[in-house]
Each structure stands twice: as structure tokens, then as C-alpha cells.
Amino acid sequence: MIKSIPLSKLVQSPRNVRRHGDPNADSELKASIAAHGLLQNLIVKPGARGKFEVEAGERRRQALLALAEDKVLARDHEVTCLVLEDSDAAAGTSLAENFHRLAMNPADEAQAFASLIEQGASVEEVARRFGVTVRFVEGRLRLATLAPVVFDALAAGEITLDMAKAFGATSDQVIQARVFGEVTTGYYAPHPDSIRRMVLSGTVRGSDPRARLVGREAYLAAGGRIERELFDDEDSESWADVALLETLAAARMEEQARIIAAEQGLAWVKPTLDPYASHDLVEGLIRLPAEPAPLTEAEIARLDELDASYDEHAAILECEDSAEEAVAGAEAAIEAIERECQDIRARPPVLAPEQKAEAGMILVLARDGTPTLQPVFYGERPGPDVDDGDAIEVVPGEGGEGKRRATMSKRLADELAMQRRDVLALHLASDPALALDLMIFTLADADSHDWRARAATTLRGPLPAGPIVGFEAKDAAASASLAELRSGLDETWRAGEDVAARFDLFRALSDDDRAAWLGFVVARTLEASLNMTGERHIAFHEHLGGMIGIDMAAWWRPTAANYFDRVPKQVILDALTDVGGLELSSRFAAVKKGDLAMSAERVFAGTYITEVAVRDKALAWVPKVMRFGAAAPAADKTELDGAEGMTSANDTNRSPNELAA
DSSP states (O other), rough: OEEEGGGGEEEETTTOOOOOOOHHHHHHHHHHHHHHHHOOOEEEEOOGOEEEEEEHHHHHHHHHHHHHHSSSSOOOOOEEEEEEOGGHHHHHHHHHHHHSOOOOOHHHHHHHHHHHHHTTTHHHHHHHHHTTHHHHHHOOOOHHHSSSHHHHHTTTTTTTTHHHHTTTSOOHHHHHHHHHHHHTTTOOOOOOHHHHHHHHSEETTTTTTHHHHHHHHHHHHTHHHHHHHOTTTTTTTTEEOOHHHHHHHHHHHHHHHHHHHHHHHSEEEEEEESOOOOOHHHHEEOOOOOOOOOOHEEEEEEEEHHHHHHHHHHHHHHTTTOOOOHHHHHHHHHHHHHHHHHHHHHOOEEOOHHHTOOOOOEEEEOTTTTTOOOOOOOOEOOSSSEETTEEEEEEEEEOEEEEEEEEEHHHHHHHHHHHHHHHHHHHHHHHHHHHHHHHHHHHHHHGGGGTSSSSSSSSSOOOOOOSSOOOOOOTOOHHHHHHHHHSOOOGGGGGSHHHHHEEEEEHTSHHHHHHHHHHHHHHTOOOOOOSSSTTTOOOHHHHHHHHHHHOOOGGGOOOOOGGGGOOOOHHHHHHHHHHHHHHHHGGTTTTOOHHHHHHHHHHHHOOOOHHEEEHHHHHHOOOOOOOOOOOTOOOOOOGGGGGGOOOOOSTTTTTTTHHOO
């Protein structure tokens, strides 16, 4: 029924599917209504206290209210409405009316589709009703399950639909919320692919060692969730409940450790889900001397048979005329042969029976998911000679045996130790050459990982953790030269059995060799920085680089992989304008982003055919954030995406090759 209803009696319906609008589109609608009037009826449903709830047309009602606020319309302005009596059709009517007008926010669509599904409609029915594909509906329904903080950001237009879909690569809302917090506090909006990798790192692939240890059936039986995309198999599928998997895997390793300890007659076996024994796991333990068990005659004969079989199958692989089936069989056979040989040669260590009852071993998880006993026996490290706070001294006794007795309180021992330290410190301070050698050696010897020895000084010079774990710029000239410099250092001093012997050997090096170590150990402590305002800026680095006079273009060149593919198209065009003016950048204005990145790489590598002056400028160009000197004023954050490294040369007036030499 069509009816005229005063504007003051119209209210928003709680069932209206549109929750968010576009400010620009809303302003245009308001202007249109002011100029031409309301061109389409509102769809309403009778509500409480004589009010009418707007099921479809909420944007038009808001525009009318805004015009009333501006006194363009009266507050009791009569609005033509279609009154619905069927309340069950209200949500569907609102969705249909909104769906085919101004494109709804994907968040609104997701909520609306989810509401219809909850009311009993099937995905196929919703798809047919609104003329979309089933996949479209399923995609929107998945958006409805996003973490609230992600969903709200999509609704507010703070993230794109593609970014929201990337968050949905995992169904774990905790992981979604954590990654959202990480990316929204960064320097730049990440690419959807980056988000997808980040959220999937919160899941575990089916090929993960923990997954292989526990097994798919056991994981599912415990309530674990597995998410698969179209082309996933059991190795590539994502196991979503990582905490559950960790618990199951740890329990399995604990059980296996108890069985092995009983079988081997060991005092203990420590399990770990890592493929190695970490420092924390062996802290406080000492390695016990043990020799590998000798091979039996039968094992030696079997190794000879396996070697002969290996040669036969290798000949099949080397022959170009071998059939595909034969090649596949030979590859499988060689893999089995190598595995058996490894099992035979991996002889367990043998320990004296009297020591075995007090010894232990570490059970690690191999990368194929197999619990593996490391071939090392450990014993408990003896505790310090302290008893009830007193220092203990061993004095000769009758029969040649020593007796333990308290000689001083712990307080007295500490006071004497501090005074003795001051005596040593005074003499070291009076010998600068010795002090310099000690400093260089201490920083260099940190690589020895001699965890049994107590640190002699508080000097520390480890590698900074860096903003990205595991990143290596392998194709960068400075990184390669620094690695070559490192390989050229004289390390003969490391042959010393203990820290004292190593120090004596280090002091025996030539002045040049010790100086080379000084440069290296100091250089490797540098933090990562960029010439920009913000957290990544380190002013002293600009001073150092400016003082040295570093020619950054000689050490780092922008490529598609390390820069252009990872910044917006406009940043690439601006760079082209810098070196060739608008004439150069306009040539590429219509080029797609991927092709533009590759073309830019050629331009800045000097391989693109252009004027000599433009080529020279291109070869000397680097982004502002990569240059050394005064801090760049409020550098464009988009440049950060491609500037992830820094050079570490100590004389850049020479070429990279000269420095490496």
C-alpha cells in the first residue's frame, strides 16, 4: 500500500541491511533530492508507537533529515512510502533494493547474506535470488566470519576487499586480529599477498614435522581444524589449531622419550619439537665422552651391496635412453639406498655402563616428523663449590684424599673478588695496546659459543636482530663484499682449546690482521637505518655516511624485485621524472604496474635505450631513504617498502670490487 508519512514518523529499521555509506555519494543524493525531490518511494513497515521503520531507502531518509536540519524541508514533510505488512519479507526486500543500487559495502553484503542463511535460506537460493554466483555468496559469507576488528575496518573502508579476503585465508580470528594489529602499526599498507603469508604463518602445513608426528586422524579426532583450498593436498593443506597440534606433538614426544629412556637404560631423555638441541635445552649439562659403536661384519657387507646397487641405478639416470618409468624407479631406489646407508652409518655412541645410568640424551623431531635421538650423551654439570653461603676450599687430608672445608663467607669472597678485579683493571687500563687486543678478541670470540666458560668482561658485540628475521640481500654488492671480507679474516687463533689459548694466538697475529678484525667486529654491530624521519632513522649513521662520502649508487641499484614491484606505480613514475623529466615518465604512464617495474629496472640499470644524460642520471639515482646525509624531510612512506638494507663499506670512494679486494 502506498501512503504519505511525515518524515518525523520515519525511523531506521534494525533489519535494514545497509550499515555503511559513502560520504561523497550521500552528499550527491542530498543535493539531488533538494533539486528534484524524492524520485523513488521508501519501503517501510509499521513499527511501535505509530512510527514506521524504513526497510529500504535509509540513505534517502538520512538525506531528507539533513535537508530538514538545513531548513530546506519541514520536519513533518510528507514522504511517499510503500508500506509492507509481511515482516518476513523485510530483510530480503531491503537487501534486494540496496543490492542493485549504489554498490553496497562488502561488509553490509556479508552481514545480509549471513542473516538470510540464518533464516533458513541455502547458499544456492541466495545466489539465485540476487543473480550472483554461489562462489560470490560463499565469499561474502566468509567475510562475515572475520575477526571483529578486521570486519569493522572493511566496513569503514580502512582496508580493501582484497586485504579482507587475505585475512580470511585462516579462520582463526585470534591470528587475524594479531596480524591486523601488526600491519596497521607499520609504515605502509601491505599488499594482500603479504597479509596472506602473515596469517598463514599462524597455521601449519600438513607437511610440517609436528603434523607428520601426530598424524591427520589423531589431530582431527582431537578437534583440530584443517582448511584446504582448491588445489591443496595433504602436504599443502593448512592445520589451523596450532596450539592443539603443539600439545599433541609434545605429548607424543614425551611418551617416546620415556620409552627410549627405559630401553636404553638412561637416567633421562629430554624431548624437543625442534630439529636440534637448543642452548636452553643443554644449559647446565656437559657432554660425556663416547665413541660410535663399531660396524658389524654383516653391516659392512650390507654397505658393499648398497654401494653396488647405487651404481646400477645411477647408470639408469645417466642414460638418456632410459624410459620414464625406469628413471622414476631408479630415483626411488637411490633415495631408499641413501636412507638405509645413513641409518647404518649413524652409529649410536657407546658409553661406559657405570656412566650410562646417570647420563641422558636429547630427543629431537626430525624434519620428516620422526623422533630422533641425538648421538650425544649428557651429564649434569657439577654445581659451584658453595655451601650455605660459604666459599669452599679443598685441603689435603690423610691418605692423599682431599677434604672440603669452609674458608670464608660468600660476602667476603665477593668483596675480595671485586678488589682483585680492580687490581687487574688498573693494569689493563695502563696498557692501551693490551686493552685494544682484549676488546677486539672478546668481540670476535663471541662466535665460539663456549658456553662452559664464564664471560670475562661485560663487552658484548652481537649481530643486531634487525627488523626482519632471516633476510639476506644476497644480490647486493655490499652484502657480497662484506661476506668476502669476512672470509678473508685470519682465524687461525680459533684453534686454541680454551679462551686463554685463543687469546694468546690472537695476540700473535700481525697488526694488520688484528686491525682487520677490529673493523669487522665493530661494523657488524651496526643497526639497520634509513634516511627518513621515524623509528628507522638513526642520525649518527647519516653523520658517518656523510663523513665517509658514500656513493650509494655504486653499492645498491633498484630492481623490480628489491624495489619497483613493491612500491605504488606513482612512485615509479616520479623516479622516472627525476631522471628524465615528464617526457620520460609519460612514455610509461599507461603501462601496467608489472611491466612498468621491469622497464624501470632497465632504465635505472642503464640498459634501456635513452639519451646519454638521462642514462647517467638513472645510474646515479637511488631513493631518498637510501642516501646518506641530512635526514630527508618526512620521506614518503611508500619508499620504505623497497628500501630494506644498508651498505657497510668503510671506504666508498673506491669501487665495490676494489673494496672486496
